[in-house]
Amino acid sequence: MSTVRAKTLAALATTITGALLVTSCSTAQSDTGDEATAAGGKALTVSLFGTFGLEEAGLFDEYEKLNPGVTIQYESTQGENNYWPALQTKLASGNGAADIQGIEVGRIADVVANQDDKWVDLSTTVAGEQTPNYPEWKSAAATTEDGKVLGMGTDIGPMGLCYRSDLLQQAGLPTDPAQLAARMTSWADYVALGQEFKAKAPAGTAWMDSAGGFYNAIVSTEEEIYYDEAGELVWDTNPAVKTAFDTAAAAAQGGLTAKLEQFEDPAWDSGFGSGSFATIACPAWMVGYIKGKAGDAGSGKWNVTSLPGGAGGNWGGAYLGIPQSSKNQEEAAKLVKWLTDPEQQAKVFEVGGNFPSNTKAFPLVADATDEYFQNAPIGQIFSKAAEAAPTQVLGEEDAVVKSSLVQALLSVEVNGITPAAAWESAAGDLANQIG
Numbered sequence: 343m344s345t346v347r348a349k350t351l352a353a354l355a356t357t358i359t360g361a362l363l364v365t366s367c368s369t370a371q372s373d374t375g376d377e378a379t380a381a382g383g384k385a386l387t388v389s390l391f392g393t394f395g396l397e398e399a400g401l402f403d404e405y406e407k408l409n410p411g412v413t414i415q416y417e418s419t420q421g422e423n424n425y426w427p428a429l430q431t432k433l434a435s436g437n438g439a440a441d442i443q444g445i446e447v448g449r450i451a452d453v454v455a456n457q458d459d460k461w462v463d464l465s466t467t468v469a470g471e472q473t474p475n476y477p478e479w480k481s482a483a484a485t486t487e488d489g490k491v492l493g494m495g496t497d498i499g500p501m502g503l504c505y506r507s508d509l510l511q512q513a514g515l516p517t518d519p520a521q522l523a524a525r526m527t528s529w530a531d532y533v534a535l536g537q538e539f540k541a542k543a544p545a546g547t548a549w550m551d552s553a554g555g556f557y558n559a560i561v562s563t564e565e566e567i568y569y570d571e572a573g574e575l576v577w578d579t580n581p582a583v584k585t586a587f588d589t590a591a592a593a594a595q596g597g598l599t600a601k602l603e604q605f606e607d608p609a610w611d612s613g614f615g616s617g618s619f620a621t622i623a624c625p626a627w628m629v630g631y632i633k634g635k636a637g638d639a640g641s642g643k644w645n646v647t648s649l650p651g652g653a654g655g656n657w658g659g660a661y662l663g664i665p666q667s668s669k670n671q672e673e674a675a676k677l678v679k680w681l682t683d684p685e686q687q688a689k690v691f692e693v694g695g696n697f698p699s700n701t702k703a704f705p706l707v708a709d710a711t712d713e714y715f716q717n718a719p720i721g722q723i724f725s726k727a728a729e730a731a732p733t734q735v736l737g738e739e740d741a742v743v744k745s746s747l748v749q750a751l752l753s754v755e756v757n758g759i760t761p762a763a764a765w766e767s768a769a770g771d772l773a774n775q776i777g
Contacts, residue, residue, distance in 0.1 A: 383411025384673055389440035390418045391425035392605075394496055394660065395630060395694035401686055405677060412673070421605055422446050423745065432665075433460045439665040441674040445493050447483070447659040448741035453493065454486050455738050462664040463490040467675035469664075472682050475700045483736055484661055493661025494682045495699035497690065499625035500727035501562060501655035504632060507645045507716070509620040513542040519647035519718065526650040529560055529589060536598040539620060548600035550593065551619040553755050554748035555604050557590035559623030562655040568744070569737030575776070577743045578769060587747060591754045591761035601755040604748075611635045623649065625657040626724040630694025633714050646718045654730025659699065697724050739776045746771050 388402070396402060402414040417440075419425035426449060432438035445453055453461065464470050472494050473481045484493035503526075507517040515538065516522045526532045536549035543549070550556055561567050561583060568577040577583050593599060600619040602610040613619055614635040624632070624646070632644055649655055662681065664674045680686060684703035690696045691707045698707060710721030750768035753759040759767070 383413060384670060385413045385415055386442070386670055386674055386677055387440035388414060388416045388442045388677075389425075389429075390416075390444035391420075391422040391446065392418065393627070393631060393634070393694060394418075394444060395627070395690035395696045396496075396681060398630070399686075399689045399693040401681060401689065405680060412677075414677070423606075426741075433457070433667070436667050439667050441668040441670045442662055442664055442678060444496075445484075445661040445663050446741070447499075447661070447736070448744065450483050450493060450661060451736045451740065452738040453663070454484060458486050458490050458492060460666055461492040462666060462668070462671055462675070463492070464494055464664065464675065464678070465489065465491040467664075467672070467679075469494050469675040469679040469682070472679060472700065475684070475702050477699070477701060479733070480659075480699050493663045494678050496660045496662055496682065497627060497658075497687065497696035498699045498728065499627060499656055499658035500697055500724040500731060501559065501623060501625045501649055501657055502646045502723050502727055503621060503649055504624035504628065504644055504646050504715075505621040506617060506619075506643055508643045509544060509547055509617055510539070512544050513539045513620075515539055517645070519645055523647045523652070528651050532650045533589070533593055533596075533598065536593065536621075537596070540597060543620070544617065547617050548619045549598040549621060551600050551610060551613060551622045552602050552604055553590040553594040553599050553751040555623060556593055556599070557586050557748065557751055558657060558744065559649070559655060560586035560589060562623075562657045563649065563653040563732060564734070565732045566735050568740050569735050571735055573737065575737065575739070575743075577747075577772075583747075584765075587751065587765060588761060590751055591764065594751065594755040595761075599755055601752075603752055615640050623655070623657070625655070626691070626695045626697035626720070626727075627658055628695065629712065629715065629720060630696065633694075641714045642716060644714065645716045646712075646720060646723055648723060648727065652726075652730060654727050654732060656731050656734055691721075695720065695724075697728065742775055743772060746775070 397416055402416055406412055406414060429439065429443060465473065470491060473491060476495055480495045485491050510517050516525060525535055539549045564582045566580060567583060568575065570576045600613060602613060604610055614632050615637055636644065662678045664671055668674055682700060684700045684706060687698035687700050687703040688706035691698055692710065698704060707721045708725055711717045712720045746768045750764040754761055754764050
């Protein structure tokens with residue numbers, strides 16, 4: 343088995359979006375984008391998953407104004423778990439893929455190891471000029487052994503803890519970010535605080551959204567998760583994975599979760615506004631997601647603090663790639679280059695919270711605050727989280743392993759399956775899928 347060529351060196355920043363994001367606005371849908379516009383120009387198609395923030399920040403409209411004759415036709419799929427299999431079918435047939443496709447960080451190792459013939463080598467295009475502007479780990483993760491660059495990073499995912507200050511206040515817990523952080527020097531403290539919350543919580547409100555989300559937050563602070571440095575699968579022998587699984591399962595059995603499936607359950611989306619959960623581990627990109635789901639009524643109720651103990655975590659991050667089937671590779675590369683410029687990445691962070699992957703954008707967002715989150719200094723919070731992030735190893739089946747373990751934890755929450763049985767079920771499932 344192989345792993346990403348370089349470890350995910352998140353010393354300066356850590357990876358986005360994607361984790362398996364959801365929701366997005368869609369304009370037009372097309373296949374390969376070789377159509378001429380009414381004005382005789384070029385139509386470029388962009389197909390993504392979830393909320394990359396590009397359309398939300400007005401970047402597609404801006405690019406069209408800067409480049410008369412270019413029309414961008416954009417679509418986004420509700421969930422990455424639906425998006426990726428459909429894209430694989432298109433890539434295999436050589437038909438139907440857009441000029442620009444999104445690649446979630448959990449898929450990039452597979453792309454590099456097994457799909458270099460299906461994606462344009464961006465180092466041979468104008469987009470390749472961005473490569474030196476990324477943290478070394480970000481560009482290395484998308485680079486093959488022979489130097490092909492198959493994706494340009496959109497964002498990275500330093501993590502914090504988002505919380506409903508109104509719900510914490512009703513339960514008699516601290517609501518000031520610094521005071522709350524002082525009560526949570528470890529994940530054990532976070533769970534203990536959850537028990538305090540549960541004793542006095544408003545009716546219908548749980549401490550956290552899901553066991554799967556809690557599990558993912560814990561493992562996201564680790565260096566080795568599902569693969570080791572040699573590229574071998576170690577998920578079932580890695581004590582960090584088993585400890586995170588058991589900790590999350592115990593939280594579920596202790597009644598601390600709202601028993602919701604992240605990004606798949608409509609009740610999870612509505613929970614941001616309804617108050618069905620009080621806390622959630624949130625990478626930078628989730629700031630925009632919360633705004634979209636909680637709406638105007640949620641403004642001033644949410645706040646952000648650091649992860650327990652000030653841990654640095656890495657959840658999500660994405661790339662833009664150009665399929666070989668694109669008929670507009672040169673124009674698509676120009677758009678990829680522009681979308682990943684520091685000025686554009688800073689605009690996306692301002693609107694949606696997606697933390698830049700272009701290091702030249704870091705100073706542009708360092709002093710950012712967010713009025714929706716009670717003027718929280720999100721630039722400072724997520725910058726510090728990025729600096730504290732661990733070096734991580736990525737593997738080809740990361741997304742598959744993670745999904746199976748999250749589903750196993752959901753069975754503990756919803757169906758009352760014992761943690762041991764759930765773990766064994768996941769092991770059997772993964773043995774069938776990846777050996």
